[in-house]
Amino acid sequence: MxxxxxxxxxxxxxxxxxxxxxxxxxxxxxxxxxxxxxxxxxxxxxxLLADIHTHLDKTMTAARMPRRAQSLFDAIEMMGQDAARWTDDDLRARATQALDKAHRHGTALMRSHVDWPTADTPRGWHVLRELAQDWRGRVDLQLSSLTALDDLLRIGVDVAPALRHDGGVLGAFVYRNANQAADISTLFDLAESHDLHLDFHVDEGLDADARGIDAIIDQTAKRGMGGRVLCGHGCALSVRDPAEVETLLTRAADAGIGLTVLPGANSYLQDARTGRTPRLRGLAPLQEADAAGVPVMLGSDNVRDAFFPYGDYDLIDVLRMGVLMGHLPPDNWLDAISARPAAWMGTTLDxxxxxxxxxxxxxxxxxxxxxxxxxxxxxxxxxxxxxxxxxxxx
CATH class of the missing domain: 2.30.40.10 (Urease, subunit C, domain 1)
Incomplete structure (x- = not known):
């Protein structure tokens, strides 16, 4: 042919x-x-392709996990135990393998979250910042911090200047935090004061009371930060009242928020019980979000680690999962792994x-x-x- x-x-x-x-x-x-x-x-x-949600610091560790994760928080615990043993050489070797796979599959742009649990700049950030220089022109790599919201409010004064200096994105994990609306407002203050974009892991569970995205939409609209705030996961939207979700997605579109849907890890972790077929897959309502005008993107998320022990940094496989799980017409969704995330990262792949x-x-x-x-x-x-x-x- x-x-x-x-x-x-x-x-x-x-x-x-x-x-x-x-x-x-x-x-x-x-x-x-x-x-x-x-x-x-x-x-x-x-x-070419753009992968806007990955975790290069965690990648290629699946063989080191003691068991199949039974939940998101079980995976977090196992990865935390493994992270205590990471070295520069280990991180560099695993992340290099991942970037090479992505490059040869056709990915030209990537954003990786990096766990940032304390005020000190983490080992993973140093290593991935060096790799970003090494891979420039092959896979252009953006970095986003990832810190639990409560911890970020405590250490943000140290994290934000470092991100500003390195051209990074400020990332937070939000899930049913106490004082959530007020704390998210404070986080937006931090982002604004350091001129940082925001990338959230939000409502990554099947609890209809998980409503962090509501406060994020409110703050984005209030501050006119459209195009600077990305929400990933949003699993709880799949179990909330449909009419309420429809209104929420319209507000998200008006505010200029982007949504990243992660079919791999979410389908693997949500509603997971040993010996029982999952009933709920945790897939955010991507068709409805798209219809409302929200820029919807798909990402590899975790690859071969506790959160998702499969994958190969092939966004065509991710699109295939999204098409099958979300009942999507393929031609209408190619932009979700190319043009849309590329534009969100400030470039074009036309x-x-x-x-x-x-x-x-x-x-x-x-x-x-x-x-x-x-x-x-x-x-x-x-x-x-x-x-x-x-x-x-x-």
Whole structure:
């Protein structure tokens, strides 16, 4: 099916977001022309990918876990015990393996949360900051702190300046905290005073009384911080009153909040009981959020650790999970792993004339074919050259 001509043209391809077939001409690493093709059969081309929610400090530790996590907080406890044994070399080796996998699968942008439990800058932040420099131009890496809300109010005076200095994002874990509305307001004060964006792990459970996202929406709207506040997980929205959720999502859209849905870890941890099939999967209402106008994104989240012992930093697999679990039409949701998170991180991955000849080329007819056939051959193009290996063992 592949038709790569010697003249620098990828011929007869279907291109995501465009009807018909196209010839993509390239030279010196740039796309020089996009021309309607006379014939098809050249495969399917889509933009590079953006993974806006990962945990590189925890990754590749699943084999070290003593048991299957029975809940989110069980996973937190096991990871905390493992973290006490982390070294710079251990962190660097695991995170490098993850970045290499992501790169070869076609990810160009990534945001990683980094656990930050005390006032001192954590080991993981130092290591990942160095890796961000090393991987620039291959996987451009943003870093976000991750601290429980109660702890962050205590140590934020130390965390925020360090984030500002390093260009990081301020992250918090919010779940049924006492004095939640007031504390979230204080956290927004901290973010505003240091000109920081916010990225929340919020309402990551199946308790309908978990309503941290309500206070986050209130503060974002009040302060005009649209486009600077991202909410991840939102599992509790799946069990709240639908009419209430509809109103809430409209307010979120008006406030300019983004929502990241994490189908892997949420389906693994929510409603988990040994010997019993889960009834509730904890998937945030992504269709309803999208319909309300909220920018909805999908992310890898945890990969091969206590929270989710599977995955390979392949956002196509994440999209496949989202399509199956959320009953999504694939063509309408490709942007959730590419254009939307890229825009949220301040850049674009569009396939366009004069842009870089960087994209993913599948031996497939369209995105539905890609979703249907996990074994479809994939070639990741970066600046006019194809990465190796194409597929194989990553």
């Amino acid at each position: 592949v038709n790569e001509t010697s003249s620098g043209v990828l011929a007869g391809v279907s291109v995501a977001g465009r009807s018909g077939h196209w010839d993509i001409a390239y030279d010196a690493g740039r796309i020089t022309a996009l021309r309607p093709a006379q014939t098809g059969g050249g495969g399917f081309v889509m933009p 396939i366009r004339v004069d842009g870089p000849a960087s994209f993913i080329h599948f031996d497939a007819t369209d995105l539905n074919d890609v979703i249907s056939r996990a074994t479809a051959t994939r070639r990741v193009w970066r600046d006019g050259a194809v990465l190796h290996p194409f597929q194989g063992d990553l």
